[in-house]
Every structure is written in structure tokens, then in C-alpha cells.
Amino acid sequence: MQGFSRSPGVDGPLSDAAREGRRKIWRWAGLIAVGGFLFGYDTGVVSGALLFFKQDFHLDRFQQGSVVSVLLLGAIAGALGVSRVSDRWGRRMTLGLEGVVFLVGTVVLVTAQGYAMMLVGRFVLGLAVGAASATVPVYLSEISPASIRGRVLTVNQLLLTAGILVAYGVNLAFSSSGNWRAMFAAGGIPALVLAIGSLRLPESPAWQLAHGQGDRARAMIASVAGESRADEVVERFESTRRSLQQEDDSQRGRSVLLSARVRPALAVGLTLAALQQFGGINTIIYYAPTIIQETGLSASNSIFYSVAIGAINLIMTIVAIRLVDRLGRRPLLLFSLAVMMVMLALLGLTFVAGLGSVLPVVFMVLYIAAFAAGLGPVFWVLIGEIFPANAHAAGSSASTAVNWTSNFVVSLFFLPVVGLIGQGETFWVFAVVCLLGLMFVLRYVPETRNRDFAEIDAELQARAGRRPVSRTSQ
Numbered sequence: 001m002q003g004f005s006r007s008p009g010v011d012g013p014l015s016d017a018a019r020e021g022r023r024k025i026w027r028w029a030g031l032i033a034v035g036g037f038l039f040g041y042d043t044g045v046v047s048g049a050l051l052f053f054k055q056d057f058h059l060d061r062f063q064q065g066s067v068v069s070v071l072l073l074g075a076i077a078g079a080l081g082v083s084r085v086s087d088r089w090g091r092r093m094t095l096g097l098e099g100v101v102f103l104v105g106t107v108v109l110v111t112a113q114g115y116a117m118m119l120v121g122r123f124v125l126g127l128a129v130g131a132a133s134a135t136v137p138v139y140l141s142e143i144s145p146a147s148i149r150g151r152v153l154t155v156n157q158l159l160l161t162a163g164i165l166v167a168y169g170v171n172l173a174f175s176s177s178g179n180w181r182a183m184f185a186a187g188g189i190p191a192l193v194l195a196i197g198s199l200r201l202p203e204s205p206a207w208q209l210a211h212g213q214g215d216r217a218r219a220m221i222a223s224v225a226g227e228s229r230a231d232e233v234v235e236r237f238e239s240t241r242r243s244l245q246q247e248d249d250s251q252r253g254r255s256v257l258l259s260a261r262v263r264p265a266l267a268v269g270l271t272l273a274a275l276q277q278f279g280g281i282n283t284i285i286y287y288a289p290t291i292i293q294e295t296g297l298s299a300s301n302s303i304f305y306s307v308a309i310g311a312i313n314l315i316m317t318i319v320a321i322r323l324v325d326r327l328g329r330r331p332l333l334l335f336s337l338a339v340m341m342v343m344l345a346l347l348g349l350t351f352v353a354g355l356g357s358v359l360p361v362v363f364m365v366l367y368i369a370a371f372a373a374g375l376g377p378v379f380w381v382l383i384g385e386i387f388p389a390n391a392h393a394a395g396s397s398a399s400t401a402v403n404w405t406s407n408f409v410v411s412l413f414f415l416p417v418v419g420l421i422g423q424g425e426t427f428w429v430f431a432v433v434c435l436l437g438l439m440f441v442l443r444y445v446p447e448t449r450n451r452d453f454a455e456i457d458a459e460l461q462a463r464a465g466r467r468p469v470s471r472t473s474q
């Protein structure tokens, strides 16, 4: 019961109802993905703000690092904890609460009087970032028909990259005054939009049907697919749900993740989560200026380069939006990983062989472009698609928590490892990770393009070497 599956009213020949329905879905998706924007903004803004608050509060290196990375710890906790809230209170209420937590974290930071309050503020923001990153893919997937689900889910990554870029812009705007409080305060605007905007969103019909609110779900579906198609779509939802119910009907949430049936999906979600981070993306996103300086370019160019990298990241995500429902998820992933691997290998070579400062920047940009066109968005798309309804929130939470944990580990160890084995050699390690990822995707990741959950599940089981479980044999 994922999204509207192939609901004929929305997917079929474009009747007026379908066209108007799609417009509504895009409007809702834009609002839901403000959660993704805040994810990007709050992870991106700190690099600029740090330059100034470290002076105000006389922070040493350890304290600076901890203000940056405590957000990642909060995000792990937020991602892990949110699935219970989301299953219990619904997707809409959860997203609204996340908006409120974003606001609270922002207020704490803007009014902080010292190191301790900075830590608290960043941790609270992290809780919201982690929770939102797990909720948004589930919510987007559950309001989308299969034919446009990839694009709708990619809006999350699009707004995420926009959030990073806007944060760099805001940093630039306030850098001459050094007003770091204003840099954090600007994040309060989208937080407010999320908190208030969520009141205008519909609840996910998938969640409503699972919670005995069939009438409301039907009304929501009728408002999108048209009155005449509503019963048909609801029936489709229900029959998918019945046919995919676990052996033990009472199994929900986390315990269901460990059932044999859900294991292949979990393996895909967790592996792609780790792959995204151990492929090295945030060493570039977070440390690009430091890396570029290593090649001999001046530090004054660093803001310019981070803005350029942010812009490429956004532009290539737009390309991904255009391709994800046409070419499918697997081709994008495979292409992306292959190009990332080659660029990392070349990047490593430029450092080891000392090949000047232009080539490293070129390879770095091509690496980011390849990530943004595939592994970046497709991970977040897939975790919205591969889990059955009763494990949807829990599966997304677990995958997201592994993503944040891996992010934390890589961010913590990147600079020490560079000191130990060398800059170029570290990029070669990332290249090997991409190679392993490529082999994993070839073998285990299903194609989900324009498929309903039963079809996705059958491919997952088959790739994991399990006999596909027939719809009626449960």
C-alpha cells in the first residue's frame, strides 16, 4: 500500500480530475519537502556562522567541531525515534511537530549566550533534521501515484540541495557584518512555513486506511482521483494491504523490520544509506574549501567554490527529476556510482602525483554532478518505495538513522584519516566503496519505476534469492 499505486484515476488518460489531482499533489509535495529544505539549510549554514560565533564565544577546535557535529547526533536520535510518532499520530501531525522543533532549535541558537547553549540548540535542530528526513520520503510516497512517484520523491532532494545553496548565500550576505545570529534566524522562516503549512496538508490515505479512517481516506482520494474513481482506488489499496499482510497481523513498526519478508528491503535501505555517506559526499560538501586549499589555491576563493559546488549539486538534481521516472532508478544509480568511482580515482591521482590545482576542482565538480544525478536523490526515493505499509515508517527511520550515523563517522574521521594515509589515498578508499556499491546495486536493488508495491516486493524477494511469496499464500 504505497502511495496511490497505479490508481487509474490519476494515472490513466488525463481527465480534468486527474490533471487537477496532480496539481494538488505537486502543491502538497512542495510543502512537505520544506522539511528537506530545512535539512539542507541547517546542515549548510553552520560552516559560515562558525567563523564568527567561534570568536564571540572563544571556542577551541574541539568545541567548534562539537557544535558542528552534535547536529548529526541529534539527527540519529530524531530519525530513530520518529517512526513511532509517525505511525501513531499520522504523517501530517508529525511533520507539523517537526516544524515546531525546528523553530525551538532556531530560537535557542539565535539567543545563545555561550558554548553550552550552542550545543543544545544544534542538538535540538538535529532532532528535527533527522526526524524530518525520515518522515518526508514516507509522506511523499504515500500521496503519490506510481507514475510520478519518483519525481515527487526527488523534490525532497531538490529542496535539500536548494537549502544548502540558500544557506551559502545567506552566509555570504551576512559575512561582512559577521552577524551569525541572523544566519541561524533566517532558518526560522521555512520552519514557520512547515509548522503552519502542515495544517493545510491532507493526511496520508495509506495511514488513514491502516487506522480505520476509511471514509476520510476515500474523501482524500476522491479529491485527487475524482469521485468516480475513488472506490476503485480504495479497493486497490485495501487489496494490496490484505495480500501483503504479514503472517502475524499484529506485527507492526520495528519488530516487523526483522521478519524474513522485510529483510531484503531493509538490506537495500541500510546498505544504500551507508554507501551514500562512505562514498565520501559530505567530505566534499563540508570540506571542499579545505581540500581546494590543499592544492595551493587561496582561501579567499573558498566561498566562491562552495557556492559553485552547491549550484552544480542543485542543477544536476533537476536533471535527475527529469530522468527518474523515465529511465528508472537502477540506471541512474549505476551510472552515478560508476562516474563517482572514476572521478574519485582521478581525484586521488591528482593529489598523489601532484597534478596542480585545476584538475582536482574539475574532478570534484564532476563527482558532485554524478552524485546529484543518481545516488543523492535515488536513495531517498527508494526508502519511500521498498518497504511494506506496516514497516514503512520504521524502515525509513532505520535507513535514515544509518545514513546519519555513517555521516557522523565519516565527518569525524575524514581529516584524521587524511593525516594518516594521505589525501589522495583517502579518495581511493572512497572509490573502492563506490565499486562495492556498484556490485551491490547490480545484484540486489530492484527497479521501482512505475510499479506498485506488490511488483517491487516480488523483485526484492527474487533478487535476495527468496521465492516470491504469492499474493494469496500468506
Ligand code: BGC
Pocket: 157, 160, 161, 276, 281, 282, 285, 313, 375, 376, 377, 403, 407
Ligand atoms: C545526503 C546528504 C548530503 C546531500 C548533498 C543527500 O542525499 O543524504 O548527506 O549532504 O545529499 O546534496
